[in-house]
Amino acid sequence: xxxxxxxxxxxxxxxxxxxxxxxTNTNYIARQLSTLGIDLKEARVxxxxxxxxxxxxxxxRARYTYVFTTGGIGPTHDDITADAVAKAFGVGxxxxxxxxxxxxxxxxxxxxxxxxxxxxRIPKGAELVRNTASVAPGIHIGNVYVMAGVPMIxxxxxxxxxxxxxxxxxxHSATVGARIGEGRIAEGLMRIQKDFPELALGSYPYYRDDxxxxxxxxxxxxxAKVEDAARAIEAMLRAQGAEPERVIS
Amino acid sequence: xxxxxxxxxxxxxxxxxxxxxxxTNTNYIARQLSTLGIDLKEARVxxxxxxxxxxxxxxxRARYTYVFTTGGIGPTHDDITADAVAKAFGVGxxxxxxxxxxxxxxxxxxxxxxxxxxxxRIPKGAELVRNTASVAPGIHIGNVYVMAGVPMIxxxxxxxxxxxxxxxxxxHSATVGARIGEGRIAEGLMRIQKDFPELALGSYPYYRDDxxxxxxxxxxxxxAKVEDAARAIEAMLRAQGAEPERVIS
Numbered sequence: 001x002x003x004x005x006x007x008x009x010x011x012x013x014x015x016x017x018x019x020x021x022x023x024t025n026t027n028y029i030a031r032q033l034s035t036l037g038i039d040l041k042e043a044r045v046x047x048x049x050x051x052x053x054x055x056x057x058x059x060x061r062a063r064y065t066y067v068f069t070t071g072g073i074g075p076t077h078d079d080i081t082a083d084a085v086a087k088a089f090g091v092g093x094x095x096x097x098x099x100x101x102x103x104x105x106x107x108x109x110x111x112x113x114x115x116x117x118x119x120x121r122i123p124k125g126a127e128l129v130r131n132t133a134s135v136a137p138g139i140h141i142g143n144v145y146v147m148a149g150v151p152m153i154x155x156x157x158x159x160x161x162x163x164x165x166x167x168x169x170x171x172h173s174a175t176v177g178a179r180i181g182e183g184r185i186a187e188g189l190m191r192i193q194k195d196f197p198e199l200a201l202g203s204y205p206y207y208r209d210d211x212x213x214x215x216x217x218x219x220x221x222x223x224a225k226v227e228d229a230a231r232a233i234e235a236m237l238r239a240q241g242a243e244p245e246r247v248i249s
Numbered sequence: 250x251x252x253x254x255x256x257x258x259x260x261x262x263x264x265x266x267x268x269x270x271x272x273t274n275t276n277y278i279a280r281q282l283s284t285l286g287i288d289l290k291e292a293r294v295x296x297x298x299x300x301x302x303x304x305x306x307x308x309x310r311a312r313y314t315y316v317f318t319t320g321g322i323g324p325t326h327d328d329i330t331a332d333a334v335a336k337a338f339g340v341g342x343x344x345x346x347x348x349x350x351x352x353x354x355x356x357x358x359x360x361x362x363x364x365x366x367x368x369x370r371i372p373k374g375a376e377l378v379r380n381t382a383s384v385a386p387g388i389h390i391g392n393v394y395v396m397a398g399v400p401m402i403x404x405x406x407x408x409x410x411x412x413x414x415x416x417x418x419x420x421h422s423a424t425v426g427a428r429i430g431e432g433r434i435a436e437g438l439m440r441i442q443k444d445f446p447e448l449a450l451g452s453y454p455y456y457r458d459d460x461x462x463x464x465x466x467x468x469x470x471x472x473a474k475v476e477d478a479a480r481a482i483e484a485m486l487r488a489q490g491a492e493p494e495r496v497i498s
Contacts (some may be wrong), residue, residue, distance in 0.1 A: 007323070014449060014451055014468075015451055015453060015466070016279075016289070017279060017288075017289045017292065018283060018288065018289070018420070018468065019277075019279030019280035019282075019283055019289075019421075020453075020466065021276075021453070022273065023272075023275070026265075027265075027268055027270075027271045027272070028268075030265075030266060030267060031268035032310065034268055039266075040266045041266065041268070041295075041296065041301075042266070042293065042294065042296075042301070043265075043266065043293065044291065044294075045275070045292040046290075047290065048449075052291070057424065074435075074452065075431055075435040076431060076434075076435045076438055076439070076451075076456065077435070077438065077439040077442055078449075078451050078452060079422050079452075105433075110402065112335065112432075113435075114436065115432055115435030116432040116435070117434075133456075134273055134481055150454055150455070150456060169268070170267075170362065173267075182323055182325060183356075183360075183365040184360075184362075185325075185365055186324040186325045186326070186362075186364030186365070186367075187362065187363065187364050189325055189326065190326040190364070193326055195492040200297075201326075201327065202325075203323065203325035203327060203328075204264060204269075204270070204440070206399065207401050207402075216265070219263075222477075235264075
């Protein structure tokens with residue numbers, strides 16, 4: 001799947017690393033990118049530390065078609081992403097006229113204070129990412145999209161960003177579940193993987209209150225091949241005495 | 250907080266990057282480490298690709314006191330973590346007698362097939378990580394702990410691992426919530442941050458069906474200072490006309 005555009009997610013925030021907050025933005029971005037045929041290849045989480053953000057951003061933007069960051073673009077002192085992005089790109093940062101106008105219109109006279117103005121500080125040469133949930137803009141510079149960490153705002157920013165992205169071949173998938181141990185189907189699954197080298201077959205065991213089982217997933221660009229593999233998986237499961245069940249995901 | 254032991258989490262699995270599965274292991278490990286005074290500094294997610302696992306593992310193990318990996322140690326062909334760990338450390342890999350014995354005892358005669366035996370392949374020089382949820386062991390080699398991706402099994406492995414870890418000074422935290430815009434408290438919060446340079450103050454806005462607000466978090470090793478900062482935050486919020494509420498997290 002190497003010709004598809006590729007992507008990385010960079011989650012920025014002490015609250016993720018302290019365990020205070022469960023990150024859900026990576027999963028959301030992953031799902032959105034998959035609808036565009038963009039392959040998410042890596043995700044990283046770093047804290048609110050400028051050098052860490054700069055290093056991670058430069059490593060990722062050199063390697064992937066796109067980088068999506070979340071977190072650290074609000075008005076408080078711990079929001080340092082815009083400055084880190086400017087530093088990573090080696091450009092200056094200043095109040096952006098359009099962002100200032102957007103924000104000024106949002107607040108009553110006297111309420112547009114210096115801290116709020118921080119949200120209008122945009123690296124030189126960057127474009128704004130608008131969103132319907134907040135007037136504070138995200139940032140688009142080079143192949144990097146900088147978004148808010150609050151999930152509702154991040155999602156609204158993705159709406160603005162997605163039409164700008166190159167698309168690839170969408171990856172199709174089929175999932176077959178069965179109440180059987182992974183070790184009993186591993187050899188059969190490996191054989192099917194060999195028959196379908198262009199697909200990625202994955203095996204995901206689960207343990208629930210009502211018992212254990214496995215979900216077998218076939219992924220690839222050719223929908224017909226994915227379906228053929230899913231049928232081969234179903235036949236293999238039946239041969240092992242299990243009852244396969246197609247899972248709609 | 251630089252003298253505390255440090256850590257990174259490396260999540261391994263295509264299913265996280267495709268968006269199929271929401272990772273919750275990083276959050277769990279973060280919370281467990283915080284009880285030991287070990288500072289989680291970074292997390293990464295990579296796919297089921299040997300070179301990617303090797304590169305990420307070598308980058309992280311060189312930099313942090315501990316690395317915790319999750320995923321890719323089952324019996325199926327897509328479980329390649331043990332091999333990648335051996336390659337990262339430049340050591341061989343072979344069937345581990347104790348792991349073989351554990352697994353053999355678990356299955357009926359004839360059921361301990363070649364694929365299941367894959368789970369006994371352990372890098373040379375590594376120790377086993379036992380767990381109460383599964384007989385398949387995790388791996389401890391150097392400063393790296395290799396765990397299952399299934400949350401229930403990963404948690405049981407953490408039980409075995411945690412007593413082996415060096416401890417640091419536990420980070421205390423206090424959280425104060427209020428129904429107020431972040432931009433109205435940003436300057437006051439920055440002033441409190443300057444008064445408490447040894448603490449990390451974070452601001453986390455939220456938007457819910459019943460309105461918006463912010464949670465302000467003070468974190469640090471000195472519980473008394475954390476409490477002093479929380480009181481200063483409460484006074485600052487009251488001065489802004491908001492009603493602070495202490496949040497038990």
